[in-house]
Amino acid sequence: MARRRRRPWYRRRAYRLARTAVLTVSLVVVCVRCDHERPGAGTTAPGSAEASEVRAAGTGNGAGGAGADSRPRAGDPPPGTREAPPEPPPAPATPATAGTGTASTPPPPSPAPRPARAGKSAKRPAGPAPLPRSRATRLVIPYISVDSPLMDLHLDSERRLPAPPEDEPNLVGWYADGPSPGEAGTAIAVGHLDTDTGPAVFGGLGELKRGKRIEVRRADGRTAVYSVDAIKTYQKDKFPNREVYGARARPELRLITCGGNYNRRTGYTGNVVVYAHLTATREPKAGGRR
Secondary structure, three states, X not given: OOOOOOOOHHHOHHHHHHHHHHHHHHHHHHHHHHHHHOXXXXXXXXXXXXXXXXXXXXXXXXXXXXXXXXXXXXOOOOOOOOOOOOOOOOOOOOOOOOOOOOOOOOOOOOOOOOOOOOOOOOOOOOOOOOOOOOOEEEEEEHHHOEEEEEEEEOOXXXXXXXXXXXOOOOOEEEEOOOOOOOOOEEEEEEOOOXXXXXXXXXXXXXXXXXXXXXEEEEOOOOEEEEEEEEEEEEEHHHOOHHHHHOOOOOEEEEEEEEEEEEEOOOEEEEEEEEEEEEEXXXXXXXXXOO
C-alpha cells in the first residue's frame, strides 16, 4: 500500500486560519486610524467654506488677522498737530448748525508718519523750509478781496472746532492747537460763508482757482505764502476726514466753510474746502514787524 503524501505547510488549515486572523486585525487597525483622522464635531476641515469664513473673520495669524486692523486707535495724535499735542484726539463732530455758515468738524485721529529706513536719511519735501511756531494774526487772499484778522480757536466741550462768533462775520478762526502758519503739517482755518445779515468773510471761497495766492501773517512778523492746489465741495455725511485733516510732511493749509444747499432748519448740506501748500516765506520788513 502506497504511503499518503503530506500537504505543503502553506496549504495546511492552521496556516490559513492564522493568515485570516492577521488580515482581519490589519483591516480593523486601518479603519480605526481613518476614523480618528476624519473631522469630527467642532472641527473645521482645511479648505472648507467654514474654514474660509474663519480666516475672513480675522481670527487667523495671517494678514487680516488679529493685530492687522488699520483703523485709528484712541491716543493717536490729531493730524496736523505737533508731536506732543496738549490733549487727546477729538472725535468727529456733527455738521454746523443753521446760520453758522461754517464747518464744525475737528481734526480726527491719524497715524504718525513712518520713520525713515535704517541707513537712509529722510528726504525733505521740495519747497521752502518750514517756519518755527508763531501765532497766526491775519489772512490775506487778494483774488477774492479777503483781508481779515485771525482769532485762535480751540475745541469746545463736545470736542468740536467751533466757528468764529456770528456777530463778527469778517473774522477767520485758526485751529490754534494745530500747526501755525508755515509749520510742517496740516493747518486749519475756518470762516463764515454768510450770516443772517449777508455774505461773510469766506463768501467767495468757492471762486478761488488753482495757483492763486494765500498769505498768512504771523506774530513774529514773517508771512507764510501758500498756493492753492484745489477747491472741493463735500456733503457733510461724506466728508473725507483723512484727506482734509490728514498729517502731511510739508506745510499745508486747509480753508473750510459751508457749502451745498441751505435748509433753514438743518443749515448747509456740505462744506467747501480749499487745499493749499507753502510756496514761499517772507521775512519782516526792515525797521520792525508788520
